[in-house]
Amino acid sequence: MEDYVIEMLHITKEFPGIIANDDITLQLKRGEIHALLGENGAGKSTLMSVLFGLYTPEKGTIKKNGKEVKINNPNDATALGIGMVHQHFMLVDIFSVLDNIILGAEPNKCGFLTKKEAKKKVMDLSEKYGLKVDPDALIEDITVGMQQRVEILKMLYRDNEVLIFDEPTAVLTPQEIDELMKIMKNLAAEGKSILFITHKLNEIMEVADRCTILRKGKYIGTVDVNKTTKEELSTMMVGRHVKFAVDKAPANPGAEVLKVENLCIKSKLHSKDAVHNVSFNVRKGEIVCIAGIDGNGQTEFVYGLTGLDDIKSGKIILDGEDITHKNIRYKNTHGMSHIPEDRHKHGLVLDYSLEENMSLQRYFEPEFSKAGFLNKDKMREYSDRLATAFDVRSSEGAKTIVRSMSGGNQQKAIVAREMDKDHDLLIAVQPTRGLDVGAIEYIHTEIVKQRDAGCAILLVSLELDEVMNLSDRILVMYEGEIVGELDPKSTTLQELGLYMSGAKRDRVKEA
Amino acid sequence: MKEKTPFLKRPGVQTALASLLCAVLGILIGFIVLLLMNPAHAAEGMWAILKNFFKYSNNTKNLMYYFGSTLVKSVPVILCAEAILFAYKAGLFNIGAAGQYTVGILACVYTAVALHWNWFFALLAAIVAGAVWGLLGGIVKAFFNVNEVIAGIMLNWIGLYLTNIVLGRETVMDTTKSETYEIVKVNPSGTLPGFLQGLFGGNQYMTIAIPLAVIIAILIKIVLNKTTFGYELKATGYNKEAARYAGMNAKRNIVLTLVISGAISGLAAGSYYLTGIEHFKIASSVPGMGFNGIAVAFLGGLDPIGAIVAGLFVEYITLGGQYLNTNYFNPQVADLMVSIIIYLCGFVLFIKHIFNKNKASVGAVNANAVTDADAAANEAAKSAIEKTKTPDTGAEKEV
Amino acid sequence: MKKFLALVLALTMMVSLCACNKGGESKGSDSYRIAMITDSGDITDMSFNQTTYEASKAFAEAHNADFAYYKPTEDSNEARVASFNNAVADGYNVIVVPGFLFASMIETVATDNPNVTIIALDVSAGDFSAGYQIPANVVCFTYQEELAGYMAGYAVVKEGYKKLGFLGGMAVPAVIRYGFGFVQGANDAAKELGIASEVEVNYVYGGQFFGDSDITSVMDTWYQGGTEIVFACGGGIFSSACEAAIKVDGKVVGVDVDQAGTIESQYGVKGLCVTSAMKGLAATVTSTLQGVFDGKWADYSGKVTNLGLVSGDDASLNYVQLPTDTWTMTNFTVDDYKALVKAMYSGEVSVSNAIDAVPATDITVTMFDNIH
Structure with missing residues (x-):
């Protein structure tokens, strides 16, 4: 016994x-x-x-x-x-x-x-x-x-x-x-x-x-x-066989889409900068990943980049235009898509229905509103179309309150929204956090598809598997600085770990 | 999976049910209070309150007159409730509605009595005054991050004393009566145009304020549900961070929301005082209208149309107190009863919460069948554990 | 006050006995039902409303008639009208309304309800709109409060007080008459004593008929600044004066009814209330109701009666007086009082009832801004 x-x-x-x-x-x-x-x-x-x-x-x-x-x-x-x-x-x-x-x-x-x-x-x-x-x-x-x-x-x-x-x-x-x-x-x-x-x-x-x-x-x-x-x-x-490795062809980078120059962001916790002197670029058709241990400035960096927080100094150039001091709406409507780190805090209005969340970035466009009045039919059509295209499942379709959906489907809804809207740069911050194997596989596939369609992708991830499998270039962030740029094909997990823990660092390279 | 939500589980129906239950509960507890005071006449007393103006059923003129009075007196509390729920949808608790109402009184009474303005402009003055008061609260909230409740309370007092000072002047205040002059006597053009007065037993206080309140409620409903502004507002209310993420201008929306809310509160004052039914007296506390509006807003399930029903109910009960026989109950009992009933109105959300407790499948749904229950279980487990373990259970979850 | 009431009761019984003697059996108890409506105050104000209420109720009980009182939901004409209609719907047909605020109500309802008798206290012709003809089913009473105020002012100065105060309720005509009478009385007494330069009166209106902390603090300033006695004139406002007075052993003068008993028992200080400027509210209520019950409404119908002095010899018959049963003053005796009444009745002493301006005086009168 x-x-x-x-x-x-x-x-x-x-x-x-x-x-x-x-x-x-x-x-x-x-x-x-x-x-x-x-x-x-x-x-x-x-x-x-x-x-x-x-x-x-x-x-x-x-x-x-x-x-x-x-x-x-x-x-x-x-x-x-x-x-x-x-x-x-x-x-x-x-x-x-x-x-x-x-x-x-x-x-x-x-x-x-x-x-x-x-x-x-x-x-x-x-x-x-x-x-x-x-x-x-x-x-x-x-x-x-x-x-x-x-x-x-x-x-x-x-x-x-x-x-x-x-x-x-x-x-x-x-x-x-x-x-x-x-x-x-x-x-x-x-x-x-x-x-x-x-x-x-x-x-x-x-x-x-x-x-x-x-x-x-x-x-x-x-x-x-x-x-x-x-x-x-x-x-x-x-209940079926799952692939762990991401299928992707070698990257074929094109023109520069995002250029970040000497970006500094103040910390809310201490007097040091949370992000210090960060410079790099992302080109069409490549996935650039910012890797690092949580709390090394990635969150602040993304907030600064997308406009959620103020930046101290530096320049952000998107498609050749200086957008450093533009507001969030401007950035969102001029080529930037953002899958946020915290889908409950930023990505969704949980008490809104799926259709209302699907048009969160576009409700003001003429397609969805006229003279200040929303076109609910269009919103529904749009939501249904995205839900079908991105396999977002919900019990009551477009009317479903997002709070009642599973985490995976919530994330898929965000991914669908950000990927469908007109954009040249996709910022994906921990896009698979808390999701199960099936959903992760799906989102990874979609990100690769985006890349192959010519989109520039900036991935921020804490998952080493994701970093190694998905990215074309790895930038390691340590204490708010980029301490190394690695090629996932030639680097090892151990080496990546050394950079992430601050044990090893290169001269900050000019991107 | 694609079938419709069962009738009883629709949020709207649940809110209505919860509100009804609150009202019934309030009446029951009120009845118990009456029983304790005077068992022999409790039933009669309760009946008198509920029967209300229908005691005039053999006198159609009086019946319609007092039906009209109930409508007239419901208008300000309904409008205050509209103001409060509008702001509430944007995540702002406009406790300053009371002060915005007060400066609304200041503006419309002063312009109508002292300056002899026409009703339209006097009403407009009340709206503008309320809006300005809302703006002050909105600015400190948006740009200096001062909690709107604190700003609201302070502005309530400032508004009250300002009103006392201005309306205490002899040009508006009839010092022998210690109340402002009757508008209809000093400036007949200052009172609102009548509305169906003949139908309502010649009730001279029946004015366009009544249809106006209904129009405002419908407008608010439309703004909240059909416009991009309402969409932004509710998004901000539900999740400020997500609204920011989506590029909405949070500061502008805060200010605008409080301005509109204040304007409606000001309108509430104008649509009451410009009927001539009430005169301003120097007051040592802020008029309760704005606060009663909170109860009405919640009783109405935070719905613009629900607020109309709730406002009528609250005013009906309030006015019912006077029909209590004073030989058996002193008049304070009537006030007590009314307060109990209104107090219980605040429990709508609580009762809704009870409705949904243990109903695991409600709302929690997912693509694959099992997930429904699982997600709900998750949610229930979270809240239950929160309750057993930590004191900081999210009151915000409720709202 | 109790004694005054007892007196009233005794008077009532006497009158009713007389009525019996005449053989006309009062059938009032079946056909008349009495109701009272309050204005802004409540029936627990220990003053105006309470006296009216108690007198009406006592009369109703003595005559086996139904009685109820109605408290409007708010302080507005509309609410008072609603209470009136409510009372009428309940079958009441004699309505007692104390307070000049009822003038508008009477204008609204009186002609529509010719079968309902309205007894209005403190309502004068001037309270109605210009040109308003008082209907036959209404009687109005006013009082010459200035006479009662005069007596009180005269008495306390003669008694030896030099630093006086007047705390009115709201600046309504009745209160103003009390106040200006008080000032005139103090002035005349001071002149007679040749101390006009030493006597001072602080004069203020509280703006409401109940005491509160703001009013109490003004009273504290007065009493601590040397004021010896304050005429607390307006409903429950005496509480503020009394609270301030007991801290420095000061005194007060009551109003409307003999408040010596209630004030003393409430504050536990003997002699706190030196005297009271009374008007015969209860007597008016009782005698008018009696008239109604006796079928003598014609004597009252449509009239506005200004009640004051009716006798120079028997001061207790007057509608304005000081209470002699609870007399506490020693320098100014009951006999002095009777002599004063006689002089006033005869016209030897005249008191102005004008309320538009503060009476001209030799003593110093300091006017304060209304507290509320």
């Missing part, structure tokens, strides 16, 4: 008209890292919500240490030692690390906080599991990776035995991902049991012991990771 800490047996959860989980069994051994793999919408979150007490399943039982338990709400789950690190952190920005960790379980004597002991416990935990944090720093001042550690410490502080990680790497840099993998292994070694929700195959191969695969609400199987391959896992997940 195996030693299972949690068993979810034959779980069935239905929603009106939909079976979200159809007879799913998941058994978590003590001290193992168990991956839960599936595309967006495969039923992973529903299954975890059942475990966390947010939903009551129609059929099936949950056992803890072999004994059947009822979990009716999150408090029951917490009492059973089950904790969850969510993809989007649940932290209070203006509180310190320590305050966030003890929040909800504040140690007190007669109603007064006794933080000293709490601090000691946190420091001990952080020592034991190698989770280095500064307990007095404010959440808003620390990196995303640090914030995640705080989330993990929160669970450990509550003495949870079963830790659920919901797509924890989606927001991390490669280095942070490595760190996290180490931490997870440490935790497992110390006897914690981990459920690891992801759709990134590399991570599963690296860290997980076993893997359960779901597809469209159904249980596909549980495999031992060391007896399988990435290809096998992806086939189980998607």
